[in-house]
Amino acid sequence: MSLIAVGTVAFDDIETPFGKAGMIVGGAATYISYSATYFTKDVNIVSVIGDDFPQDVLDDLNSRGVNMDGLQVKNGEKSFFWAGKYHTDMNGRDTLDTQLNVLADFDPVLPEAYKNPEYVMLGNLTPQVQMRVIDQLDSKPKLIALDTMNFWMDVALDDLKKVLKKIDVLIINDEEARQLSGEYSLVTAAAKIREMGPGILVIKKGEHGALLFHGEHIFYAPALPLEVVFDPTGAGDTFAGGFMGYIAKTGDTSFEGMKKAIIAGSAMASFCVEKFGTQKLTELSEDMIRERIKRFEQLVRFDTVL
Amino acid sequence: MSLIAVGTVAFDDIETPFGKAGMIVGGAATYISYSATYFTKDVNIVSVIGDDFPQDVLDDLNSRGVNMDGLQVKNGEKSFFWAGKYHTDMNGRDTLDTQLNVLADFDPVLPEAYKNPEYVMLGNLTPQVQMRVIDQLDSKPKLIALDTMNFWMDVALDDLKKVLKKIDVLIINDEEARQLSGEYSLVTAAAKIREMGPGILVIKKGEHGALLFHGEHIFYAPALPLEVVFDPTGAGDTFAGGFMGYIAKTGDTSFEGMKKAIIAGSAMASFCVEKFGTQKLTELSEDMIRERIKRFEQLVRFDTVL
Numbered sequence: 001m002s003l004i005a006v007g008t009v010a011f012d013d014i015e016t017p018f019g020k021a022g023m024i025v026g027g028a029a030t031y032i033s034y035s036a037t038y039f040t041k042d043v044n045i046v047s048v049i050g051d052d053f054p055q056d057v058l059d060d061l062n063s064r065g066v067n068m069d070g071l072q073v074k075n076g077e078k079s080f081f082w083a084g085k086y087h088t089d090m091n092g093r094d095t096l097d098t099q100l101n102v103l104a105d106f107d108p109v110l111p112e113a114y115k116n117p118e119y120v121m122l123g124n125l126t127p128q129v130q131m132r133v134i135d136q137l138d139s140k141p142k143l144i145a146l147d148t149m150n151f152w153m154d155v156a157l158d159d160l161k162k163v164l165k166k167i168d169v170l171i172i173n174d175e176e177a178r179q180l181s182g183e184y185s186l187v188t189a190a191a192k193i194r195e196m197g198p199g200i201l202v203i204k205k206g207e208h209g210a211l212l213f214h215g216e217h218i219f220y221a222p223a224l225p226l227e228v229v230f231d232p233t234g235a236g237d238t239f240a241g242g243f244m245g246y247i248a249k250t251g252d253t254s255f256e257g258m259k260k261a262i263i264a265g266s267a268m269a270s271f272c273v274e275k276f277g278t279q280k281l282t283e284l285s286e287d288m289i290r291e292r293i294k295r296f297e298q299l300v301r302f303d304t305v306l
Numbered sequence: 307m308s309l310i311a312v313g314t315v316a317f318d319d320i321e322t323p324f325g326k327a328g329m330i331v332g333g334a335a336t337y338i339s340y341s342a343t344y345f346t347k348d349v350n351i352v353s354v355i356g357d358d359f360p361q362d363v364l365d366d367l368n369s370r371g372v373n374m375d376g377l378q379v380k381n382g383e384k385s386f387f388w389a390g391k392y393h394t395d396m397n398g399r400d401t402l403d404t405q406l407n408v409l410a411d412f413d414p415v416l417p418e419a420y421k422n423p424e425y426v427m428l429g430n431l432t433p434q435v436q437m438r439v440i441d442q443l444d445s446k447p448k449l450i451a452l453d454t455m456n457f458w459m460d461v462a463l464d465d466l467k468k469v470l471k472k473i474d475v476l477i478i479n480d481e482e483a484r485q486l487s488g489e490y491s492l493v494t495a496a497a498k499i500r501e502m503g504p505g506i507l508v509i510k511k512g513e514h515g516a517l518l519f520h521g522e523h524i525f526y527a528p529a530l531p532l533e534v535v536f537d538p539t540g541a542g543d544t545f546a547g548g549f550m551g552y553i554a555k556t557g558d559t560s561f562e563g564m565k566k567a568i569i570a571g572s573a574m575a576s577f578c579v580e581k582f583g584t585q586k587l588t589e590l591s592e593d594m595i596r597e598r599i600k601r602f603e604q605l606v607r608f609d610t611v612l
Contacts, residue, residue: 089490184395187533208514212530218606223525225517227493246611259608267611293611299526300606302565305552305599306574 007123013083024277028123031234035241039249041065050077059148127159145169149235164197242268309554313429319389328582334429337540340587341547345555347371356383433465451475470503548574
C-alpha cells in the first residue's frame with residue numbers, strides 16, 4: 001500500500017571511531033525509503049536536491065520501487081549537507097557543519113498522485129514543512145507518523161505542537177521525549193505527549209531498544225546487542241522506514257501489528273549501523289532480514305516463569 | 307534447595323527526589339535474603355552486625371526461612387552504615403557517608419551446616435572476604451554467583467580476578483562491565499569477562515533491563531517502564547536474590563531456566579524500587595509476584611513478524 005516518505009535527501013561527512021567517510025549519500029528520506037522498500041514497493045518520496053546529487057543513487061532508489069515525482073531538483077544549487085563526528089562511545093555526536101543549501105527555502109509540493117496516500121512518514125524537518133505536506137492531502141491517510149528533534153523543540157515549539165495535533169504516531173528518542181514533556185519517567189512523559197495529539201508514541205532508546213505506547217498497552221522491543229556499531233547515522237530513519245514500510249505492507253495498525261512493525265524497524269536499524277551511510281541498506285536480501293528478525297525473537301523469548 | 311547469601315546487613319540513610327529516610331535497614335545480604343525467600347525457604351545468611359541492629363527485623367527474616375547461624379553479632383560495636391543521595395534523574399547517586407564499623411575486620415565463618423550448599427550468592431563485599439567464603443566450602447556448589455562494584459576494580463583488582471576464577475555467574479551493571487573489560491561494546495566486554503572465569507554473565511542495565519550471556523546465547527530481559535522509581539537502593543541485590551532464589555527453587559541452570567530466573571529477579575527489583583529500603587519486599591504475596599511476572603511477559607511478547 002502507498003507510503004509517502006518526506007525528509008531530506010542529502011550529503012553527509014561522517015567521522016566515527018572506526019573511520020571517516022566524506023560526501024556520502026544520506027538524508028532522512030533516503031534512509032526511510034531504502035528501508036521501506038524491503039516491505040512495500042509503493043514508496044513516494046517528497047524532498048529537494050541540488051543538481052549535484054548522483055543520478056545513479058536516484059536510479060537505484062527508483063529501481064527499488066521509489067517514485068521520484070515528489071523530488072524537486074534545483075538547478076545551479078547544492079543539496080543539503082551535514083558533517084558530524086561521533087564520540088568514542090558512539091552515544092553522542094558533534095555537528096561540525098550544516099549547510100542548508102536547497103533546504104533553506106524548501107516548499108514541498110505534492111504531485112496529484114501523492115494526495116491520497118494510505119500512509120505518511122514525515123521525517124525530521126521544520127514543523128512548518130511537515131504541516132505543509134499534511135495540508136496538501138486530499139483525504140485522511142490511515143496513519144501519519146512524524147519524527148522530529150530537540151532543535152525544533154527549542155526554536156519552533158508552537159509550530160511543532162500544531163503539527164502534533166494532526167498526526168497519529170510520533171517517533172522520537174528518549175531525550176526528545178523528556179524535553180518535549182518535561183518529565184523524566186518515560187511512562188509519565190508518554191502520557192503527557194499523547195495528550196498533545198499523537199495517540200501512538202514510539203520512544204527510541206538506541207542500544208537499549210524501543211518502547212511502543214498504544215492504547216492502554218506498552219511494548220518493549222529489545223535492541224540487538226552488537227559487537228560493533230560502525231556508523232549510527234540514519235539508524236533512526238531506517239527504523240522509521242522499516243516500521244512504516246511494514247505497516248504499509250500489512251495494513252495492520254493494531255497493537256499486535258505495530259509490535260511486529262517495531263521489530264521490523266529495529267531489525268533494519270541493526271543492519272544500518274554495520275556500515276557507513278546507506279551502504280548496508282543497498283545490500284540486503286529478504287533472507288537476511290528474515291534471519292535478523294529471528295534473532296530478535298530468540299533474544300527475548302522465554303517460557304512461563306511461574 | 308539451599309542458598310547461601312553473603313553480604314552486608316546494615317543501616318542506610320537515603321535521600322531521593324521523593325523524600326528522605328534515616329537509619330533504615332539495608333545491606334546486600336538483607337535484600338538478597340528477603341527477595342530469595344519468595345522462591346525458597348532454605349536461605350542461609352553470612353554477615354556481621356553490631357548490637358545496634360533491630361531484633362524484630364532479624365526475627366522477621368528468620369520467620370521467612372532465613373537461617374541466621376552465619377550472622378555474627380559483635381557486642382559493643384556498630385553495624386555498617388551508608389548514607390547516599392540520588393540525583394534528580396535517579397540514574398546517579400553520591401555517597402555522603404560510609405562507616406565500615408563491624409565490616410572493617412569482618413572474617414566470615416561458615417557454620418558446619420553451611421559448608422555444602424547447592425547455591426551461593428556472594429553479594430558485594432571485598433573480594434578477599436568473598437574468597438574466604440569459597441575457601442570454607444567442603445564441596446563444590448551447583449552454582450556460585452558473585453556481585454562486585456567499580457570500587458574493588460580500582461583498589462583490589464588482583465584479588466577480584468582471583469575470585470572470578472572460582473565462580474560460575476558474575477552479576478554486574480553495564481558500567482562495571484565496561485570498566486572490568488576495558489571495552490565499550492557489551493558483547494565484546496562479555497567475551498573478555500567470561501575469559502576471566504565466570505562462564506555465565508548477567509549485565510544489569512537498570513531501567514534498560516538486563517542481559518544474560520550463557521553458552522553461545524544472549525537473552526535480553528526488559529525492565530518494566532515505571533511511572534515512579536521511589537528509591538533504587540537495593541534493586542541490584544533484590545534482582546540477584548530473586549535470580550538465585552528462583553534457581554534454588556527450580557534447580558535449573560540451563561539457558562532456558564536462567565532466562566526465567568532473570569525475569570523473576572527483574573520482577574522482584576521492580577517491586578523493590580516502589581518504596582524506601584526493604585519496605586516493599588516485606589509486603590509481597592505470591593499472587594502479586596505472579597501478576598508482576600505476567601506484565602513482563604506481556605511487555606515483550608510479539609507474534610511471528612515474517
